[in-house]
Amino acid sequence: MEETKTQVAEQKGFTKKEKSWILYDVANSAYVMLATALLSLYFNYLSPSGNLSSVWGLTNVIVTIIAVVLCPILGTYADFSKKRGIFMMFALIGICSCGLLSLFSFISKFTIAGILFLIVYIITEVGFASANVFYDSMLNDITTDEKMHKVSANGFAWGYICSCIPFALCLGAYVLGNMVKGFEWFQGPAFSVGCLITAVWWLVFTLPLLKNYKQTNFMPRPEKPIRATFSRLGSLFKEFKKNKKALLFLVAFFFYIDGVHTIIKMATALGTDLGFDQVKLVIMLFVTQFVAFPCALIFGKLSAKVACEKLLLVAIIAYTAIGVFAVFLTQEWQCWILVVSVGMFQGGVQAMSRSYFTKLVPADKTGEFFGIYDIFGKSAAILGLGLTSLLGIFFPLSNSTWINISLIPLPVLFAIGLGLFLLARKKAPMEGTSAYTEAMSNPAETIETVE
Numbered sequence: 001m002e003e004t005k006t007q008v009a010e011q012k013g014f015t016k017k018e019k020s021w022i023l024y025d026v027a028n029s030a031y032v033m034l035a036t037a038l039l040s041l042y043f044n045y046l047s048p049s050g051n052l053s054s055v056w057g058l059t060n061v062i063v064t065i066i067a068v069v070l071c072p073i074l075g076t077y078a079d080f081s082k083k084r085g086i087f088m089m090f091a092l093i094g095i096c097s098c099g100l101l102s103l104f105s106f107i108s109k110f111t112i113a114g115i116l117f118l119i120v121y122i123i124t125e126v127g128f129a130s131a132n133v134f135y136d137s138m139l140n141d142i143t144t145d146e147k148m149h150k151v152s153a154n155g156f157a158w159g160y161i162c163s164c165i166p167f168a169l170c171l172g173a174y175v176l177g178n179m180v181k182g183f184e185w186f187q188g189p190a191f192s193v194g195c196l197i198t199a200v201w202w203l204v205f206t207l208p209l210l211k212n213y214k215q216t217n218f219m220p221r222p223e224k225p226i227r228a229t230f231s232r233l234g235s236l237f238k239e240f241k242k243n244k245k246a247l248l249f250l251v252a253f254f255f256y257i258d259g260v261h262t263i264i265k266m267a268t269a270l271g272t273d274l275g276f277d278q279v280k281l282v283i284m285l286f287v288t289q290f291v292a293f294p295c296a297l298i299f300g301k302l303s304a305k306v307a308c309e310k311l312l313l314v315a316i317i318a319y320t321a322i323g324v325f326a327v328f329l330t331q332e333w334q335c336w337i338l339v340v341s342v343g344m345f346q347g348g349v350q351a352m353s354r355s356y357f358t359k360l361v362p363a364d365k366t367g368e369f370f371g372i373y374d375i376f377g378k379s380a381a382i383l384g385l386g387l388t389s390l391l392g393i394f395f396p397l398s399n400s401t402w403i404n405i406s407l408i409p410l411p412v413l414f415a416i417g418l419g420l421f422l423l424a425r426k427k428a429p430m431e432g433t434s435a436y437t438e439a440m441s442n443p444a445e446t447i448e449t450v451e
Contacts, residue, residue, distance in 0.1 A: 020211070054390075058386070083215045090128075101121065178190070248424040256319060273396065293347075300351065314348075328404070
């Protein structure tokens with residue numbers, strides 16, 4: 001009887017493993033906020049540029065290319081029971097590099113400061129992105145199929161709201177150095193304070209996952225794991241021929257997540273080029289987090305009653321409309337509408353994509369499959385960031401009248417992703433995956449998902 005009560009309690013709430021996993025979203029979301037809101041402004045402080053969005057965008061393209069090369073190799077290797085150690089290694093690279101960024105305000109007088117800053121920023125982003133490959137693939141080890149969507153959504157939700165705590169301190173330091181008379185000297189050190197606060201926060205909330213995570217789904221460790229990693233990587237692409245639903249979903253994901261990442265990474269830089277007040281832009285991003293928190297939780301609760309595919313469809317349609325709206329963004333009040341709209345669907349589209357893909361792949365191969373998942377997610381950013389940055393050179397946002405030509409790729413890519421996702425819904429899930437088991441146990445859904 002006691003075991004039954006314990007099982008019921010765990011079903012209603014979250015287990016220690018699930019809480020630890022959610023806390024890492026709290027940890028790395030602090031860095032996402034810092035990178036989105038302040039790091040482009042930090043770089044502009046070190047190396048003022050008249051076209052910040054293009055410089056910052058092309059830097060993130062370099063980050064993406066590195067991540068695209070590393071992610072599938074790391075993900076495949078992790079499936080040989082090494083996920084925990086490699087995850088922590090890359091998390092520490094990101095954390096230490098983030099802390100190192102704090103030093104650049106003290107050498108801002110040197111011309112080389114801006115270049116060195118970009119190099120350390122790239123290292124930080126690579127550590128962050130690589131750690132996330134393992135973090136995402138841990139979802140199958142820490143929870144059940146029934147709770148997967150809810151746990152994934154709660155990760156994003158609590159990440160959004162809790163990251164506001166360190167970001168509020170970072171924002172307070174930034175406002176002090178930029179708006180309060182007599183504290184102009186603090187403008188540079190304010191960025192340093194923000195980087196240090198974020199690094200410490202990131203480290204503290206990573207420790208529970210390091211302590212409580214144990215990899216339960218893995219493949220037998222071969223005698224030569226490095227060679228086996230590349231061999232598995234080659235055979236993985238052949239597996240996608242059998243798993244057409246997962247492959248078509250990944251292609252759709254490539255296009256629609258492109259717009260999401262472009263908006264996240266370029267928000268402050270784009271707003272700066274449009275001439276909006278920098279402090280207000282940072283506050284707008286702060287508001288986005290507060291809106292995203294309850295909306296991500298709502299998506300998580302709805303996933304218990306509404307099919308994940310339908311929730312994803314709603315989120316992608318909404319982002320397509322947001323992309324169209326951004327093209328005509330010229331006024332500050334329009335920016336507020338955009339901020340709230342993004343907050344409403346940002347957590348939902350990311351959380352549902354992550355947990356939905358987990359159910360489309362075999363449980364013992366989540367590492368290698370999420371390595372490919374991150375390839376599609378990160379390489380998509382090359383397309384979005386590259387197109388908006390290059391178009392921004394020829395059609396600067398500062399010269400825009402009633403239309404932002406450099407932002408036209410956003411709605412186009414969202415629309416392509418939407419069309420491909422609709423095609424993916426019609427494909428049958430591969431036998432042996434959670435999606436296949438669910439389809440077989442639910443005749444009503446079988447008609448839609450199984451050929």
